[in-house]
Amino acid sequence: MKNVFLRSLRGLAASAALAVAAISPNVYAQAAKYGPGASATEIKLGQTMPYSGPASAYGTIGKLHQAYFKMINDNGGINGRKVNLISLDDGYSPPKTVEQVRRLVEQDEVLALFQTLGTPPNSAIHKYVNGKKVPHLLLATGATKWGDPKNFPWTIGFNLSYQSEGEIYAKWLLKNKPAAKVAILYQNDDYGKDVLKGVKDGLGTAGAKMIVKEATYEVTDPTVDSQIIALQGSGADTFINITTPKFGAQAVRKAWDSGWKPLHIINNVSASVGSVLVPAGLDKSVGLITVQYYKDPNDPQWKDDPAMLEWRAFMGRYYREGDPKDASNLYAYITAQTMVQILKQCGNDLTRENVMRQSASLKNFKLPLLLPGMMMNTSATDFFPIQQAQLAKFTGTQWELFGETISTGAQP
């Protein structure tokens, strides 16, 4: 009798506990679990940034991250824990990245790495961090290889991948200009081939007929003039320009000066007004098309956008030395927000396993600085947070968004 009573009491207690767990947020349901770099008061993250060296212009991303986490900590941290981001200079030199990341993992014992910048530096540590099972999160590079959960389950990228970008151009062409005769110029390296693969995958079987000519150049080439002439000679009416800034400017200029004037799609790498379109000639850049996924701080249509105002207020209060015209500062803000979301989702289970699991379970996560309608989604098999974007056309003074949001990959 007593036994039965006890058993039913136990059952009752269990179901009550379950009910409580179901109602209250995860945070309170479980006892806190901590992996390396996490405690009741602190979450330690690490990153390498090119504060010196050839890519030092991107160093502002790391500085903004630190300012952002300072703001988060001033407001009480995440679930009561302060975020301590240890940001180290690697000078964009892969051996230095390896050294600094080993310091972060073995000496500072960070919970996770966040936004390590650049394809070569990240390639150097890819194997190491996966061997050590350290979350390697939201990398600041567009290479497609970061989304490989099968072979590298501890690495997850952030940027719209180069392949997705190529796919978006292809999808738009199929829908809006299915009879296009496409010429493609691409840089002969992994980056160029990555975008090209996206274009070809996106065009599918139909694409075989649409692409009439491909040309490549080497980073060491002085100009791409002869390639443009060859592409023009193919009779193409659409030009997909997969180049880095210097060659991007040359191609824009030559495609105009030679009288070709095709429908000109230029990849996002070379979409900078200041460093590409101004040297090419703004008048020659009218009508260029590129892809965007976050709001441009220089675009007047977002001047009074609440998210933009919030960002500007942050810049004024926490990162005064940062340039509010530099889109990198906006990008860095979005990535820091995403990191905070992941840590929030972790609740009180701050183990490396859970950080990785939460990074791979972003569900329809919206950020106001992303373009309207865009959402981030990841899953155990999908390690690409950003897979949507919108196209923009150059008016002669600025990029102007048009058309609808285009998605790639497994998303709706």
Added chain:
Amino acid sequence: METTAAPLTMPAAPAGVDAARRRRHLIGVAILLVAACVLPFLVGNYRVFQLTLVLAYSIALLGLNMLTGYNGQISLGHGAFYAIGAYTAAILMDKFGMPYWMTIPIAGAVCLIAGFLFGLPALRLEGLYLALATFALGVAMPQILKHKSLEQWTGGVQGIVIVKPEAPEGLGLSQDQWLYFFTLAWVVLMFFIGWNLLRGRIGRAMVAIRDQPVAAQAMGVNTSLYKSLTFGVSALYTGVAGALGSIAIQFVAPDSFTIFLSITLVVGVVVGGLASISGAIYGALFIQFVPNVADQLSKAAPWAIYGVFLLAFMYLMPTGVAGFIRILRARLKR
């Protein structure tokens, strides 16, 4: 290891004093070696890894010091040989499945040949002109490594990922500790060879060419042969260092071997002490640790801090750390 370039005019020391000095040297080296063997058990794997890099750099600096310190030829492009050594090891391991320990001597041999061949024409150039020619080599190297025709071997901009060697079973060492001792063994070997080379007839000839090229030639030293050979051997040392360094880092890419590496090596040689064997170790410690200290002190301008360090070193120790220690010792003796 405290041996320095014997000035040509050094008076012959009495045999007894010489033997005593030699014994002191041997004891000093023995203590240093014991310390080097104990160290990896006292610090974490990350520090062991850094020390492995120090060891690799010290070999490269000894090589460059032979050329610059002893022979008086300035090279601003030794990073290129470091890169060739690193890539040789990486390609042999990655494409041909060769065990890591076999790749080191091959990397050295490849660099010996490359250095000798580059040395032949370049050595017609003196002083600053040679510095510029080697500078050109150093600047060109990352782009050469990216070139299309080599891409199937070098992996282009992506570089090559190397599998980290396992420690032999039964030793109870971690991978990093094993790699440290492996590199240390090479350091001992290379320094022993270097010591023998520089102390004897060849070393004297090298110094003679540096100080009095005409007199050296008059004494029957084949100047051009010696100079090209010095260049070759120097490249060999740097290549061995590059191979060891790349195995420790487990990755090679063109961006790893920019002109900055070459400049760093020159800095290491000068800070450590020109024409000093032990200087290579001090220089290696400097180039490994001072940038980290600078980065700790200032995120905004780490290289400005580095510059301050460098200036301070040059003002306080104009003959390098090795020279400074030599002076200290002489004072203490008095």
